[in-house]
Amino acid sequence: MHVYIYDTFVSDKKHMNKVSRVETRITDLGLNGKIVRLGLISSVSNAIENEIKKGAKTIIAVGDKQILSQAVNAMAQLLAHETIGQSVPLGFIPIGKKDILTADFLGVGSAELACDILSQRRIEILDLGQANNSYFLFSAVIPTEYTTIEIDENYTIEIKEPGEIGVINLPLGFNLPQTAQTDPADGSLELVVKTAQGKKYLPGKQGSSNQGVFAFNKLRIINKKYPVLLDGVKKLTSPVDIHLAPMKISLIIGKNRKF
Amino acid sequence: MFKDLKKDTDAKQAETVIGASVKVKGNFHGDGDIIIKGEVEGNVKTKNFLLVDKSAKVSADVSAKDACIGGKISGNIKVSDYLEIKSSARISGDIHAKELSIEKGAILNGQCHMGDNQRKESEHKNP
Structure with a gap:
C-alpha cells in the first residue's frame, strides 16, 4: 500500500x-x-x-x-x-x-x-550522512568563519577566508570544485571547502584553486557561533560529529536525476 | 628523460586537495593523491603522489611514493620513487629519493640521499 x-x-x-x-x-x-x-x-x-x-x-x-x-x-x-x-x-x-x-x-x-x-x-539505494543523532541525504553545511574541523582524530583544519564548508553526500545547491566527485552510493562522504575567492569562477571554468577536498571516516565540526545546517532544513549546534550512517535509504527517483 | 609529474597529475583524481586558504595541523595520512596549496603543520604521508604547489607552506616531514615540490617545505622529505623539485621550491630539510630531478632556481638546504636503499642493503648482505 x-x-x-x-x-x-x-x-x-x-x-x-x-x-x-x-x-x-x-x-x-x-x-x-x-x-x-x-x-x-x-x-x-x-x-x-x-x-x-x-x-x-x-x-x-x-x-x-x-x-x-x-x-x-x-x-x-x-x-x-x-x-x-x-x-x-x-x-x-x-x-x-x-x-x-x-x-x-x-x-x-x-x-x-x-x-x-x-x-x-526506479529505486536507488543511497548512502546517508549521520550528524550526531540526525541524518541527512544531501549535505551538512556551515560557514568557514569560527569553524574548526577535527578529522579522524588525527588532524584539524581551519579556513582563513570566509566561505562555506560542506559535508556532501548529494551536492544539491553546492557547486563542487572539479576535484570533488561525489557518488551517493560509494560508501563515503566528502568534505568540501569553498571560500569566497573560490566562488569567483571565470566564465566557462569550474572550480578554483582556492578550494579544498578531503576524504574522511569521521569528523567533528566545532563552531561556537554558527550551527550546522542539514539538508538546508535542520540546524544542529556545535560540536557536531559526522560520519557515514550505518544504514542506507531506498529512494524512488527519476531517470533524469542529476547524480 | 624524466616525466613531468605535475602535468601528469589530474586534479580530478586527487583524493585530497588542501586549498590555498586552508590550514591543516596534525598527522595527515592518505592513500590517494594529495595536492597541497595551503599550509600544513605536522606530518604528511601518502602511499601515492604528493604535489606541493608553489603557494604551499609545509612545516612537516613528508612521505610519498612520488612527489613534485614547488612550494616551501621545512622538514624532511622521503620519496620511495621519483622526486621532482621545481624552481619555485624552498626546502629546509633532508631528502631521500630513489630518483631525483632539481630545476634551476630551486633552493635546497639539507642532505640528499639517493638510490634504492633497500636494494643496496640487500645486495650488501648477499653479494
Whole structure:
C-alpha cells in the first residue's frame, strides 16, 4: 500500500488545484493509497512508523524539502532501530515553487511528473550522512568563519577566508570544485571547502584553486557561533560529529536525476 | 628523460586537495593523491603522489611514493620513487629519493640521499 504523507501547508487553498491534479493522476496510475495529513503537532516519524506497522509498502513525502528531510530522518531512525527493513522505499512529490531544485535534482520534476516517476518505481539505494543523532541525504553545511574541523582524530583544519564548508553526500545547491566527485552510493562522504575567492569562477571554468577536498571516516565540526545546517532544513549546534550512517535509504527517483 | 609529474597529475583524481586558504595541523595520512596549496603543520604521508604547489607552506616531514615540490617545505622529505623539485621550491630539510630531478632556481638546504636503499642493503648482505 502507498502512504502519502502531506505536509501541513499542502492543504492551503493556493495548492488545492495542484494537489487535486496529483490525486487524479495517482488514481489514473492505480497508485491509490492512504493520505496522512500532518497537523501542526503531528510527527512525521510517528506517522511513518504507524503506517509501516500497518503494512505500508511505499512512503511518499508530499510537500517541500522540509518534509522530505523529515521523512528521510524518520526512516533512517526506524532503520537504525530495525523497526523497518530496507525494502520500504521513499518517494517524493514536490508541492510548492521552492522545491523545483530538489525535485529536479532527484529527477522527479513537477508534481504531476512525480506521479509517473512513482509508477515507474526506479529505486536507488543511497548512502546517508549521520550528524550526531540526525541524518541527512544531501549535505551538512556551515560557514568557514569560527569553524574548526577535527578529522579522524588525527588532524584539524581551519579556513582563513570566509566561505562555506560542506559535508556532501548529494551536492544539491553546492557547486563542487572539479576535484570533488561525489557518488551517493560509494560508501563515503566528502568534505568540501569553498571560500569566497573560490566562488569567483571565470566564465566557462569550474572550480578554483582556492578550494579544498578531503576524504574522511569521521569528523567533528566545532563552531561556537554558527550551527550546522542539514539538508538546508535542520540546524544542529556545535560540536557536531559526522560520519557515514550505518544504514542506507531506498529512494524512488527519476531517470533524469542529476547524480 | 624524466616525466613531468605535475602535468601528469589530474586534479580530478586527487583524493585530497588542501586549498590555498586552508590550514591543516596534525598527522595527515592518505592513500590517494594529495595536492597541497595551503599550509600544513605536522606530518604528511601518502602511499601515492604528493604535489606541493608553489603557494604551499609545509612545516612537516613528508612521505610519498612520488612527489613534485614547488612550494616551501621545512622538514624532511622521503620519496620511495621519483622526486621532482621545481624552481619555485624552498626546502629546509633532508631528502631521500630513489630518483631525483632539481630545476634551476630551486633552493635546497639539507642532505640528499639517493638510490634504492633497500636494494643496496640487500645486495650488501648477499653479494
